[in-house]
Amino acid sequence: MAQPIELYYWPTPNGHKITIFCEEAGVPYEIRPVDITAGDQFREEFLRISPNNKMPAIVDPEGPGGEPISVFESGAILIYLGEKTGRFYPQEPRRKYRTLEWLMFQMGTVGPMLGQNHHFRAYAPERIPYAIERYTKEATRIYRVIDRRLSESEYIAGDEYTIADMAIFPWLISHERQGQRLEDHPNLERWYRAIEARPAVRRALEVGRELRRSAEEMDERAREVLFGRGQYDR
Template identity: 65%
Template structure:
């Protein structure tokens, strides 16, 4: 029986990537909350696992050589879990790189740009019209890229559900907060509904839902921590 993986986690789109993948793969895991509003991501113990002070991260007591291994960055974690199990990622070289390019598209574009759209539309302390327009329009462009691709593909890697779909999914969940309407992207909407119906996805997005915080209830220092600034005096 596989040993239990420690998942350093908070319920966000990036956190959901790993909780969903673990549910899909049926791997045992233990959630270690990383309260990004309280500044847990800056604690020395966590920085030894994730030096970029970002969650999620994992510690697998049964690494590739049988020894414990820690992995940070959500895309790297997904690739690690897929390789560990031999599931959710193509093995045939051409299909593997077709999937890889869409995973990099998510990591380099979808996550950062949709995150900025969400931030400036929902969380910024003041409305900056240029930033709102810039990132809302970029989000729409990326949604269009995904919609065109999915016009001829069931999933991002063709007809095979993979970690790429898991990586993208969490960032499409809050599409309304990014200023997007899925009815404008019918192929993406078809894909989103299909992924949403998967039992492991439903379980994965519920992990730690009791931990979620209302941004409007956070004080200024907690907001600074949440958005990547070190606590005052640190």
Template identity: 60%
Template sequence: MIEVYSWATPNGHKVHIMLEECGLPYRAIPVDIGAGDQFKPGFLAISPNNKIPAIVDPEGPDGKPYSLFESGAILLYLAGKTGRFLPEDTRGKYDVLQWLMFQMGGVGPMLGQAHHFRIYAPEKLPYAVERYTNEARRLYGVMDRRLARSTYLGGPQYSIADIAVFPWLRSWKNQGIDWNDFPHLKGWFDEIAARPAVQRGVEVLADRRKPLTDDRARQTLFGDIQYQRGR
């Protein structure tokens, strides 16, 4: 059984959804990032960047336990392990991979910054709020135009690109998005949200997550504690 060290965040949900879609048995081990669990030695041994998620597969590529961090790498690993959600043909595979990289390099980091400056920053900085809200809208526009001519982000079939992007768009309201501006993306979003495996995946550890309201948790995630622990 695969062990998933995770929390109820978009990056965590990517892996939860993939495991549910693939039907792989797994056990979710909560890593409370507000309480600082990500700095514990046991977790750092498998995730040296102190970020969730990470997995331990007792039946790795050589039949021995194998640990892996970075959500995009985990999606690729699970796709390779199961032969699902990544096309075998070269053209189809790279069509999916470029949209997976789009999520890893654009959607995740930029929407994360939009969340931070719109919701969590102790001081509302108009320049930062405008900068990242505009970038969120730009990225939504890129995806909307893609989905105007493609059933899914990576092509005609549902893939790890869709699995990677979807959890980040669940907080569209916090990102300053009006769905009326992105009808093709909204149709895709509703279709993905209706998948039973997706619905199960986003519920994993959801009951453990609490609103980020206390100063200690904010310092752990965004402030001095994060950087002191990182040294």
């Protein structure tokens, strides 16, 4: 890739997936910050790239046929970059579909459920015991699924590091805030520590660190943009 991809990004688990891939594969990229606490995700120019008003999204100036292409949804971006670079996305059919299984598990289960857990434990304007209990228990179940899988193989999709690992790992960084202890899941913890120690992962997690805001740092306007009615009226 001679020209850098444009990465529309904010430092969240879904954003980290793409910086991890780019750092691991040596893909040049330029960050285009999308401040989701200020409503940048609703700007018309961003919606032309990501119609679901979610980041990350990319624009590759050198897409198929040498023409620019935009891709939204983090899982689709990982597949696109894996296919384009030939890295971290096996092409042997059995390994490929095993990788896709676990990538879809992250997209359909890990992200949505841990996201809800994190919301009700850290961001909801009031404590709702039923929601906290429900999503904390679901988080524990998910951690057990991953732990059981990692009792069978070194990495999520088998014996090689793939986009499935890159997709799942960032969602487990906030395990304590999700009410989880890594030591309760020894196979997961072994894998987590190995991924965490990778130099490219360390670099990727530093991207945009200065942009991060904790729940305590958010004002009412930011909370309204992220969680209020405003996001549904657009």
